[in-house]
Amino acid sequence: MRFKFSAHVNECTGIAFSPVNNLLLCSAGLDSRIFFYDVVDGKQVKKIEVGAPLSAISFCGDGHTIGVGTQQSGQVIIYDLKDSKRIKLELKGHDRSKRVKAI
Secondary structure, eight states: OOOOOOOOSSOEEEEEEOSSOTTEEEEEETTSEEEEEETTTTEEEEEEEOSSOEEEEEEOTTSSEEEEEESSTTOEEEEEGGGTTSEEEEEOOOOTTOOOOOO
């Protein structure tokens, strides 16, 4: 079976399968959105608007927590999919203005 998911209006920058439900795929993109797809039916099942271009996405092993990397200050945003309307945690990313010298 083959599907083409074309929900993003800009580049898709990351995809991840749920570690507890191999039928659930999520994608993140430069359009600041996260999409969730049922890969059996080939349908979009959920969408999260983040508000910043996304560069990466990953599931936690529990299957209901995801982390997304943003291109806005390198911030990492953690969502609990049981209540995806609220951000669970925001982590400050690397500060590009500070350079560390290797020893």
